[in-house]
Amino acid sequence: MAVVFDKPHALIDVPLHYCPGCTHGIIHRLVAEVIDELGIEGKTIGIAPVGCSVMAYNYFNCDMIEAAHGRAPAVATGVKRADPENHIVFTYQGDGDLASIGMAETVHAAARNENITVIFINNAIYGMTGGQMAPTSLPGQVTQTSPYGRDPKHCGYPIKVCEMLSELEGPEYLERVTVNNVKNIRAAKKAIKKAFQNQIDGKGFSLVEVVSSCPTNWGMTPQAALKWIDEKMLPYYPLGVYKDRSAEKEAE
Amino acid sequence: MAKLTFKTDNCKGCGLCVDACPKKLLRLAKDKINKKGHHPAEITDESQCVGCASCAMMCPDCIIKVER
Numbered sequence: 001m002a003v004v005f006d007k008p009h010a011l012i013d014v015p016l017h018y019c020p021g022c023t024h025g026i027i028h029r030l031v032a033e034v035i036d037e038l039g040i041e042g043k044t045i046g047i048a049p050v051g052c053s054v055m056a057y058n059y060f061n062c063d064m065i066e067a068a069h070g071r072a073p074a075v076a077t078g079v080k081r082a083d084p085e086n087h088i089v090f091t092y093q094g095d096g097d098l099a100s101i102g103m104a105e106t107v108h109a110a111a112r113n114e115n116i117t118v119i120f121i122n123n124a125i126y127g128m129t130g131g132q133m134a135p136t137s138l139p140g141q142v143t144q145t146s147p148y149g150r151d152p153k154h155c156g157y158p159i160k161v162c163e164m165l166s167e168l169e170g171p172e173y174l175e176r177v178t179v180n181n182v183k184n185i186r187a188a189k190k191a192i193k194k195a196f197q198n199q200i201d202g203k204g205f206s207l208v209e210v211v212s213s214c215p216t217n218w219g220m221t222p223q224a225a226l227k228w229i230d231e232k233m234l235p236y237y238p239l240g241v242y243k244d245r246s247a248e249k250e251a252e
Numbered sequence: 253m254a255k256l257t258f259k260t261d262n263c264k265g266c267g268l269c270v271d272a273c274p275k276k277l278l279r280l281a282k283d284k285i286n287k288k289g290h291h292p293a294e295i296t297d298e299s300q301c302v303g304c305a306s307c308a309m310m311c312p313d314c315i316i317k318v319e320r
Contacts, residue, residue, distance in 0.1 A: 001255060005305040005318040016313055020290070021266030025312030182272060182306045215266075222266040 008032040010041050010061045017055060021222020023212045024052060024121065026179045027188070028059055031092065031119060034193045035062065038200065044088045045079050047072040049102075051094035052127040067091075070102025073109035076116040088199055090117040095136040096126045099159050103135075106161070106207075113170040113204040117195045120161060123212040124233060131217030135159045138236055143217070158236065162209050166242040172204035174242040178211035178234065180226040187239075203246060211237050254303025256295050259315040265290030269307035269316065277301055 007013060010032035018024045035041050044062035048054060050069040057064030067075040072091035080089040098106050098120050109116065125143055126132040133143040133150055136158050140149040150158075162174045173195060177188035188210055195206035211233050213225035220228060241247075263286055270278045270293060277300055280291040293315075295301060303320035 001319040003317065004254070004303050004320045005308040005316070007314045007317070011314065015262045015288075018312065020264035020312075021268055022312055025314065026310070029314050182309050185309050222268055223271055226268070 008036045010035040010044075012059055012061050014058065016059060018052065019214075019216040021213070021215045021225065022052070022127075023123075023179045023210075023226075026185060027092075027119065027121060027210050027212065028053075028056065030179075030185070030189045030192050031090070032060065033189060034196050035060075037193065038196055040088045040196070040200070043086055044090065047076045047079070047089065047091040049091065049093040049097035050128075051097045053092055053094060053121065054128065056092050070097050070100070071105055072097065072102065073105040073114070073116065073118060076118075077109055077112075077114050080114065080116050084115065088117075088196065090119060090196070090199075092119045093121065094127065095120070095122045095124065095134050096129075099135045099161055103159075107165070107168075110165045110205050110207065111168050111170040113172060115199055115202060115204050116206075117199050118205070118207040119192065119195075120207055120209045121212045122161070122209055122237065123214040124158070125214050125217045127214050127217055131214075136161075138232060141232075160237065162207070162242040165207065170205060171207065171243055172245050173198050173206040174209075175207075175244075176209040176211065176237060176239050176242065178229055178239060180211075180213065180229040184239075198246075209237075211239075253299065253320075254301040255319040256298065256301060256307070257317040257319075258293060258295075259317075260284075260292040260294075261287040262313050262315045263290055263292035264288060264313060265292060266312065267293070268310045268312065269293050272306040272310040274304065274306060275300055275302070278307055
């Protein structure tokens with residue numbers, strides 16, 4: 001019998017601390033599978049964020065660094081520039097980390113076309129701190145700090161990171177994917193692989209936004225949360241490639 | 253004919269694998285409790301499994317090994 005599916009080598013065989021049904025585990029696995037397939041485990045350095053995935057360094061088999069809140073792209077810049085030939089650097093950040101406190105670092109790393117890979121997990125809420133409103137929370141979404149639903153008049157509208165960054169000259173590759181069913185998981189893996197391959201080819205800043213679920217803080221079952229992604233998240237955050245400079249050049 | 257191996261003690265009983273199975277062969281074992289205190293996923297009729305690995309793809313905790 002041949003093994004069709006098993007835990008990737010780049011993912012350490014320990015129980016994850018995430019809540020039942022949290023899609024962080026799926027995305028961890030996809031990143032690990034890509035690291036395995038590209039054969040870069042020995043030279044990959046991951047930058048863990050602050051948020052639910054703060055302990056990502058316990059789960060990846062490659063070297064990991066824990067950055068201050070939101071500063072993962074800045075730390076990644078330093079690590080990558082210190083030895084660009086021998087390091088593959090990725091950051092793994094949630095929306096509270098990347099789109100809130102770390103917005104400046106993200107935008108400037110993208111503007112400089114820093115040769116790093118960013119995996120951005122957008123679940124429209126602050127998970128670790130107990131479900132407060134995030135910059136990506138949807139209009140009308142009920143959270144701990146918006147008990148009557150997010151009111152855009154008072155709190156503004158959610159930030160669409162891929163659309164916003166796509167206006168910059170800098171970034172090489174921006175794509176939004178999700179992991180709420182098997183088909184979308186395959187597409188997400190393809191996007192993550194491309195983001196890593198871009199870095200290996202020296203093309204520059206690649207960001208993959210993964211629309212993710214938070215069953216605990218959304219107050220839903222894992223099944224209902226995946227459905228909610230389809231019904232509520234995706235209409236506001238449409239999937240697709242927002243920038244692919246190499247493909248654009250080829251088309252010209 | 254495929255073979256599924258579950259790391260039962262890492263299962264959190266979220267049931268995403270149960271929904272992912274196109275042949276509806278998986279269930280959460282209501283008569284069992286693992287170390288974490290969840291009802292772990294199990295396969296009902298392994299002879300029917302085609303080894304598509306949809307369950308393993310959906311499992312957030314990567315507890316399912318699929319052989320075919």
